Amino acid sequence: MSNSKNVWSRIDEKAPAYFALSDRIWGMPELNYQEVRSAAEHRAMLEAEGFRVTMGAAGLPTAVIGEAGEDGPVIAIMGEYDALPGLSQAEGVATPEPLEANGNGHGCGHNMLGSASLLAAAAVKDWLAAQGLKGRVRYYGCPAEEGGSSKGFMVRAGLFDDVDVALCWHPASFSGVNRAFSLACVEVEFTFTGRASHAAAAPHLGRSALDAVELMNIGVNYMREHMPSTARVHYAIIDAGGIAPNVVQAKATVRHLIRARNLAEMWDMVGRVKKIAEGAALMTETQVVAQQLSGDANLVGNLPLEQAMQANLEAIGGPGFDVADHAFAARFQATLSQEDIAASYARFDLEPQPGEALSDIIYPLGAGNDNSVGSTDVGTVSWVVPTVQCRTACYAIGTPGHSWQLVAQGRAPAAHKGLALAAKAMAGVAADVIENPALLEAAQAEFAAFRAKNPFVNPITDDIEPPLDMAAH
Structure with missing residues (x-):
């Protein structure tokens, strides 16, 4: 693990502005490829931070890329900001209360996801400049993860061809390295x-x-x-x-x-x-x-990067929830079934803790099973560049993904604390890769060994046009 963890202190300094960004994105939920305002918010933050900004990457109007630094390894940090239909919900209210009938809502926490990833990228940018190190950090603002596969279109366009390592995260009930299994x-x-x-x-x-x-x-x-x-x-x-x-x-x-x-x-x-x-x-x-x-594509793991991310998470510790956070989360956990709560623990092979509304633990590397899994376009990226993700606790244990309960918790202090933890974990791994050439060499060697035995054909073939109007139905 890198000795230059002052990158974490830079996250602490910048965090309030990115909590505000997350909250603004929560308040403008936009569907696949319609994230015009959300992309503009991310672009404005990138420009304010001094990144070199490109809009409309891979022919996707709401994709934005920001790059900083010169020479050295290229670190991609991926963010998302698309919402889901039919999940409009008032914040902090523990009963179904749509803000708009049949409106949209951030029921998968993507308002947090993009904000934390951009925060990590901004901290790494400043850290590189302060340390005088060679390296480039590149933020990928990726629209339409919820069925639109924007990262697959970006891969097809060659936008990851020069990337050495890719990082991402996702809000969850527990914190740890994401097990590399998806459909x-x-x-x-x-x-x-x-x-x-x-x-x-x-x-x-x-x-x-x-x-x-x-x-x-x-x-x-x-x-x-x-x-x-x-x-x-x-x-x-x-x-x-x-x-x-x-x-x-x-x-x-x-x-x-x-x-x-x-x-x-x-x-x-x-x-x-x-x-x-x-x-x-x-x-x-x-x-x-x-x-x-x-x-x-399905996710491909990379053990050297996973070990580095686990070491960062364990060094940082959990999100640091307080009594008020637990009380807030308990209100939402009371709306859930015991099956919901038990399934959340089981997903990470954890023993249920009666009365626990939030978790500050870092679960062990490799924890989890194949019984509860979805799909992600991060999987396509993981076939072309060594990739690692973490999960961090942002909401009540048992909260279903794609639910009004998750939307209602999306602007709470607990969500902000999980967002900051994710940013530190990703920034820490980026610093490790830049400072430790052996880590990058090991990650790329494992990736090359896998690809030598597993040829890749992008599921986004050349004849597929980006479904920019798929949310119109």
Whole structure:
């Protein structure tokens, strides 16, 4: 671990401004690729800090990159700032209370995520200058993590080709190094086209696209019995063909999110789902077109970087919650089921502690299991550059991701303390990599050994356009 941890003191000095940034982003929740105001806030902070700023990276209007430093290793610190639909919620209120009917909300803590990552980058920038060290720190403001796969488009555009190490984090109930396991995924829209007709006078002349959607979904549901236990398939009907039941629906669209343990398994699943769609079209005498919107690779771990991040977290300690933080969190924990709380402990192989609303522990390196896992576009980055992430406690134990309870806790002092811990952990690893060439060499050697045995094809292929309007449905 680096002896130059005055990078942490720089985070302490800068933290209030970044707590305010997080709170502002919380107050302007924007969906995939619509994060115009949030990106502008991050750009303004980068410019105020003296970064060299690029907007519209990889052809994504709400992507922003800031770079500082000269020569030496390139450290990427990735941030996010997209929100989720239907999760509008008043802050600090322990009952469902939307600020806007069907409005958006930061139900995954991305208001904190981008702010902490930018804070870490700013601290490393100042530390490099003060120490007179060679190195570049680059903040990647990444839109549309929630299904839009912006990092995959950035990888495809070559924006990580010169990066030596990539760092990220995520808000959680507990603090520690993120176990490098996630599901590879693709999001595909299936649009069926049939023939409209009067549903009563001439039903025999119609060919229902909605029937095809329903038959496809039934087929996928039957497939669940015959797919790997770690695979997942979810769907949403994007266009049901209209609101008139007396019209045979001539067009309908369903969006499927297909996940599996690794890329090979995922592509096999995608092929099976496409066959089901073709079967549904055959049964209904309709036509189907499949359009891939996005895709993420599974996470690849890097033990040297994970060990460095664990050492930083243990040296810093937990977020440092106080009595008021615990009392605040307890109000939200009271809205949760015992199953929610138990599942939160089980995710990190921890023993439940009755009456504990917040956690200050650093869980052991490697803790966790494969039973509760999602997907992230950080996975695609981890296939092209050595990557490490941490999680830090920001909210009540048991709080479900993508929930109104998480939104309500997103501006609390506990959230700020978890944000600061994450920034210190990432900045500490960046300092270690720059000061300790052996660490960088070990991280890159492990990465090269993995890639030598595992060829990579970006799930964002050349024919896929960024789904900039996917939130409009």
